[in-house]
Amino acid sequence: MMYRRLSADQPGCEAFCQHLLLCPLGRVLYLTGAAPQRLPAETEQSALGLRVKEYIDQHYSEPLTLQSLGQALRLSPYYLAHAFKETFSIAPRQYLLRRRIGEAQNLLISTDLPISRIAELVGYDTQNYFDLQFSKFVGMAPRKYRVSFQVKPEDQSPSP
Structure with missing residues (x-):
């Protein structure tokens, strides 16, 4: 199936093949117990926490509030505060x-x-x-x- 898609040079065939390869690989990792322990939502939340930290580090000398952080990062102030606290425990x-x-x-x-x-x-x-x-x-x-x-x-x- 992957060979046919790649040979036909259909749009998006590389992404399709990549996802097709990841499915059995993910299953093997799960069955062997080598699957990552973090869930995608936690990874996303950690990435968001890091984005907030980087923004604060770059703009600490400016007047910052949860509202201004939310506006700058285009996120809900409450969600970014929650993600930051989950990531850094502060x-x-x-x-x-x-x-x-x-x-x-x-x-x-x-x-x-x-x-x-x-x-x-x-x-x-x-x-x-x-x-x-x-x-x-x-x-x-x-x-x-x-x-x-x-x-x-x-x-x-x-x-x-």
């Missing part, structure tokens, strides 16, 4: 907070930028709200974090 909002605070920690340690500028770069409108969120998440104010963890040039010199 809500998108919590991931966004962690992403922003993590980036702020990096900038506080590796740069001399003013804290107000760092707050702006990681997506906060005001330094006060940034200070509040940072303190709640890290356990200390951004200024104290910088003093405690910033690497000084003299700390980097090699020991004799």
Whole structure:
């Protein structure tokens, strides 16, 4: 049957033959116990979760809400939140907070930028709200974090 389709060069014959080959292969994998344990719906949900994560990683410095994520990805905000949480065991909002605070920690340690500028770069409108969120998440104010963890040039010199 595959040979006839391919010989006749009918439209879509390659896809037809590929699907025809996958059916018995899938059955063999199932019977031998080597079939993948994930269901197609779970794979689709994981792929969606990864898409949401990638979008957040690229746009964390912008104002993001479930609504804006849904509009950008052309999905229901509730469905994408569910898919993200199923994939990463954390809500998108919590991931966004962690992403922003993590980036702020990096900038506080590796740069001399003013804290107000760092707050702006990681997506906060005001330094006060940034200070509040940072303190709640890290356990200390951004200024104290910088003093405690910033690497000084003299700390980097090699020991004799």
